[in-house]
Amino acid sequence: MARRNVCDTCGGNLLFSPDSGLMECEHCGNAIALKKSKSASRPLTRRYSETYTMTPTESTSQTYLCSSCGATVSFEETEVKKRCPSCGDISLNRQQRSIYVPDAIIPFVVSRDKAISIFREWIGSRKFAPNNLKQMAKLGKISGLYIPAWNFSFRLVVGYNADVTRTEERNDQFFTKHFYVDGVEEKTFANVLLTANKRISNQTVDELEPFDASKMIPYSNEYVFGFSGLDTDLDIHESFEEVRHEKENALKSKIRSNLKEKYETIEKLDTFDQLKGCTFSHTYVPVWANHYTYNGKQYHCYINGQTGKATGKAPKSFWKIFGLIGGIVGAIALAAIIIF
Ligand SMILES: [Zn+2]
Ligand SMILES: [Zn+2]
Secondary structure, three states: OOOOOOOOOOOOOEOOOOOOOEEEOOOOOOOEOOOOOOOOOOOEEOOOOOOOOOEEEEEEOEEEEEOOOOOOOOOOOOOOOOOOOOOOOOOOEEOOOOOOOOOOOOOOOOOOHHHHHHHHHHHOOOOOOOOOOOHHHHHOOEEEEEEEEEEEEEEEEEEEEEEEEEEEEEEEEEEEEEEEEEEEEEEEEEEEEEEEOOOOOHHHHHHHOOOOHHHHHHHHHHHOOOEEEOOOOOOHHHHHHHHHHHHHHHHHHHHHHHOOOOOOOHEEEEEEEEEEEEEEEEEEEEEEEEEEEEOEEEEEEEEEEEOEEEEOOOOOOOOHHHHHHHHHHHHHHHHHHHHH
């Protein structure tokens, strides 16, 4: 059952306000403090192991399936004009299903009005964008969206051993000297944020970063009133293994290049890796999503709901790019004329 957050004064919906950090009535402006009690017992971070299984929870929010992009979206308030925050479509169908409710949340700090002005500024600063883009871009429904993510902190230890050689000179003669070397390369990775929804790429998350993880608090659905949340539909182990592999490879190339600096040949390099002290938070991160149209084509812009940093796609003007290339070709031609 959807839990309504109703204003005592007028019966309107109470929504979370990023400006005040309070629940505010959308009709009369009545403001009250958040209760926050419901999920206070949830752990903020969990220890990661390869056997960890996520359990879906019967949702208290309203869950919808977008028939356009396939996203599962949750809303808290009962009367909201529903639009898929992932693709901007309106074809949302009510679902009765369990979802993965996060342990933690980074609440919105950037208000809707602020997000709209950031979008206007962003669109006005696009290089190669058509001149009329700022006037012609139709602001879609800008929606406040919580993206599910895993915030990992871990230490990786890569041990190695190898047979190496170095040429040494003695009495004007050169010898190839063989050595056996071993050692350890280790590094701590803190707050590595990975998307938990397949419609939002890690590239988008990277472009929106940084999120201030110190502002992460235990999840409470009150922060979602007035916003929406995407469900977790990626596998935590697959996602983590990918990033672990990438970090391991970085440490291995560091080992290789350190050895190359000291020795001439490296043979039989063996490495062993170990994951130490891995913890994670399953958290919601705040993003303003705007799916806007220009000349009938859809583009998107995402804004970090904590810092206001914007990223996205904008149309490019053929003539501006043509002009730039023309300019470069012209400059080369001119240089050629001057030189010869
Ligand atoms: Zn009210
Ligand atoms: Zn959609």
